[in-house]
Amino acid sequence: MDARFIGIDLGNTNQTIALADASGNLLRIERRVTEPGGTAPAILEGVLDAVETLLAGQSARDAGVRAVGVGFGGPVDMPTGTVRLSHQVPGWEDVPLKALLEERFAVPARVDNDANVGTLGELRFGAGQGLQDIVYINIGTGIGGGLVFAGRLHRGVSTAAGEIGHTIVLPGGPLCSCGHRGCLEALCSGTAIGRRARDLAEGDPALGARLLTLAGGDPERITAKTAFRAAEEGDPGGRRVLNETVEYLAIAIGNLLNLLNPQAIILGGGVSEAGDLLFVPLRERTRDYCMEPPYAAARILPAQLGYDAGVRGAVALAMEG
Numbered sequence: 599m600d601a602r603f604i605g606i607d608l609g610n611t612n613q614t615i616a617l618a619d620a621s622g623n624l625l626r627i628e629r630r631v632t633e634p635g636g637t638a639p640a641i642l643e644g645v646l647d648a649v650e651t652l653l654a655g656q657s658a659r660d661a662g663v664r665a666v667g668v669g670f671g672g673p674v675d676m677p678t679g680t681v682r683l684s685h686q687v688p689g690w691e692d693v694p695l696k697a698l699l700e701e702r703f704a705v706p707a708r709v710d711n712d713a714n715v716g717t718l719g720e721l722r723f724g725a726g727q728g729l730q731d732i733v734y735i736n737i738g739t740g741i742g743g744g745l746v747f748a749g750r751l752h753r754g755v756s757t758a759a760g761e762i763g764h765t766i767v768l769p770g771g772p773l774c775s776c777g778h779r780g781c782l783e784a785l786c787s788g789t790a791i792g793r794r795a796r797d798l799a800e801g802d803p804a805l806g807a808r809l810l811t812l813a814g815g816d817p818e819r820i821t822a823k824t825a826f827r828a829a830e831e832g833d834p835g836g837r838r839v840l841n842e843t844v845e846y847l848a849i850a851i852g853n854l855l856n857l858l859n860p861q862a863i864i865l866g867g868g869v870s871e872a873g874d875l876l877f878v879p880l881r882e883r884t885r886d887y888c889m890e891p892p893y894a895a896a897r898i899l900p901a902q903l904g905y906d907a908g909v910r911g912a913v914a915l916a917m918e919g
């Protein structure tokens with residue numbers, strides 16, 4: 599029987615559940631969406647049902663499944679696989695997810711946060727293939743990250759390592775969700791970039807004119823995408839938002855390079871889809887924030903896994919054992 603693995607990308611709004619082969623190819627995929635007002639038990643039931651659908655009436659063992667991996671959209675105590683909580687969905691406080699899955703399916707389960715799982719996915723199947731020392735940064739509505747040393751994920755003593763989004767890049771800067779000021783996440787998440795662009799359009803109407811036009815005249819509709827599109831056109835307002843984004847990211851990445859001397863920094867998430875518009879100036883500006891040897895040793899690369907990165911990472915976690 600060929601080895602199979604089950605990956606579960608357990609997001610707060612969307613859940614993707616897949617059966618994969620030993621090379622990480624997704625053989626079958628089930629998708630679930632959280633109902634409005636959804637709570638943890640309902641989401642969990644949907645996920646368990648999706649796994650049963652993938653197994654098509656067989657036990658996990660009879661289907662060749664060696665392990666289940668879960669990437670959860672919130673903090674997880676890794677050794678025990680216990681979800682600590684979700685910031686968006688009620689009912690996830692201290693849910694023993696690993697134990698629940700092992701009891702239900704009688705195969706080993708591993709549960710980690712989605713940033714670590716995304717890191718493993720890029721390491722095994724994406725831009726980090728063949729590398730041993732990488733830092734992964736996911737820039738979406740928030741900023742998460744993961745560290746890999748000598749081919750293994752570094753989780754830290756309380757499994758909280760890799761919180762790159764909460765390193766300070768602007769002392770006294772905007773308030774962050776963590777309660778501190780000037781974190782990378784408070785300046786460079788997709789949400790924060792959109793907010794800086796809106797502030798620019800409202801504070802300096804001349805400089806922000808193109809941003810407002812691209813958003814159909816409604817400042818509330820200005821997003822990070824609006825700013826990057828304006829920057830691509832050469833608009834000074836868009837360029838300002840982009841340049842600030844590059845500067846803060848370059849500070850954070852420069853610090854990471856000096857501290858960790860990795861082979862690559864891999865950027866994923868929606869913001870990284872800006873491509874060369876972001877990566878070309880970012881590589882250039884990072885040079886000014888670190889020493890030459892770690893700069894020369896590292897590549898700053900876009901992530902490769904795209905839409906199904908979460909579930910492919912969960913498959914990589916299942917294989918990690």
Ligand SMILES: [Zn+2]
Nearest residue numbers: 764774776781
């Ligand atoms: Zn923070």
